[in-house]
Amino acid sequence: MLNLHAIDATFRALAEPTRRAIVERLSLGPASVSDLARPFDMSLAAVVQHLQVLEECGLIRSEKQGRVRTCRIDPAGLGGIADWVAERRSLMERRFDRLAAILAEPDETPPDETPQT
Amino acid sequence: MLNLHAIDATFRALAEPTRRAIVERLSLGPASVSDLARPFDMSLAAVVQHLQVLEECGLIRSEKQGRVRTCRIDPAGLGGIADWVAERRSLMERRFDRLAAILAEPDETPPDETPQT
DNA sequence: ATAATAGTTTAGCAATGACTTGACTATTGA
DNA sequence: TCAATAGTCAAGTCATTGCTAAACTATTAT
Numbered sequence: 001m002l003n004l005h006a007i008d009a010t011f012r013a014l015a016e017p018t019r020r021a022i023v024e025r026l027s028l029g030p031a032s033v034s035d036l037a038r039p040f041d042m043s044l045a046a047v048v049q050h051l052q053v054l055e056e057c058g059l060i061r062s063e064k065q066g067r068v069r070t071c072r073i074d075p076a077g078l079g080g081i082a083d084w085v086a087e088r089r090s091l092m093e094r095r096f097d098r099l100a101a102i103l104a105e106p107d108e109t110p111p112d113e114t115p116q117t
Numbered sequence: 118m119l120n121l122h123a124i125d126a127t128f129r130a131l132a133e134p135t136r137r138a139i140v141e142r143l144s145l146g147p148a149s150v151s152d153l154a155r156p157f158d159m160s161l162a163a164v165v166q167h168l169q170v171l172e173e174c175g176l177i178r179s180e181k182q183g184r185v186r187t188c189r190i191d192p193a194g195l196g197g198i199a200d201w202v203a204e205r206r207s208l209m210e211r212r213f214d215r216l217a218a219i220l221a222e223p224d225e226t227p228p229d230e231t232p233q234t
Numbered sequence: 235a236t237a238a239t240a241g242t243t244t245a246g247c248a249a250t251g252a253c254t255t256g257a258c259t260a261t262t263g264a
Numbered sequence: 265t266c267a268a269t270a271g272t273c274a275a276g277t278c279a280t281t282g283c284t285a286a287a288c289t290a291t292t293a294t
Binding site: 007008011012014015017020023024027028029073075078081082084085088089091092095 | 124128129131140195199201202
Binding site: 235236237238239240241242243244245246247248249250251252253254255256257258259260261262263264 | 265266267268269270271272273274275276277278279280281282283284285286287288289290291292293294
């Protein structure tokens with residue numbers, strides 16, 4: 001129930017080149033907001049907004065001390081989509097296996113690979 | 118060159134619950150356009166548009182015979198994002214390992230885990 | 235031949251999303 | 265104390281996107 005919401009937010013967050021670049025940068029190590037903003041041709045405020053999106057979906061964490069906020073990757077954040085992809089693959093695999101079994105067994109009911117709803 | 122474009126399109130495609138649901142359905146086996154549309158509370162045309170997006174980014178393939186178009190997952194389609202996630206994780210790992218090595222070696226220069234740009 | 239099925243295409247609308255600007259707060263260095 | 269640095273917040277703008285409705289094509293069933 002939590003997860004279905006979370007996976008959606010995570011995919012949406014990563015569907016944006018800037019945010020993906022920020023995640024890429026942060027997987028090399030923590031950085032301040034200004035550090036993160038420097039490479040991009042946009043206002044600091046825009047980058048802050050991207051960081052909020054990334055933090056809300058759990059991809060990064062951050063804490064502020066003094067006037068500088070340090071952002072770092074949350075290692076668990078990518079888990080959701082990794083799991084989702086893995087599950088799709090495993091279900092595809094399972095289906096191929098069933099199909100292969102049927103093809104190897106030339107008797108029984110051989111037909112119709114497509115399961116209509 | 119192709120890949121950087123492709124990863125973007127793939128993430129954008131999956132950042133949409135309906136399209137993700139379609140991919141989930143198709144990882145169980147092929148289906149026609151109408152089959153795919155049935156569970157959703159939206160017009161057939163809308164689903165067709167989603168399918169176009171999914172096909173353009175290589176997540177699904179489809180061929181038409183007669184008046185029915187059969188859609189199936191392209192097993193390679195998820196590869197892009199799987200690789201991207203895996204690479205983030207590996208880079209994070211690598212960094213943790215370096216950090217652990219430094220902490221285990223109590224002499225040498227100990228400090229400063231954050232690499233400023 | 236007619237009608238029903240299956241899908242395609244286009245134009246348009248409403249909501250969302252990415253960005254900017256400008257004003258503002260809090261911390262740190264001179 | 266004054267000024268620069270680092271970040272935050274709130275509108276507002278502009279482009280993109282998800283959807284519908286409607287008109288259309290092609291195939292299959294009666």
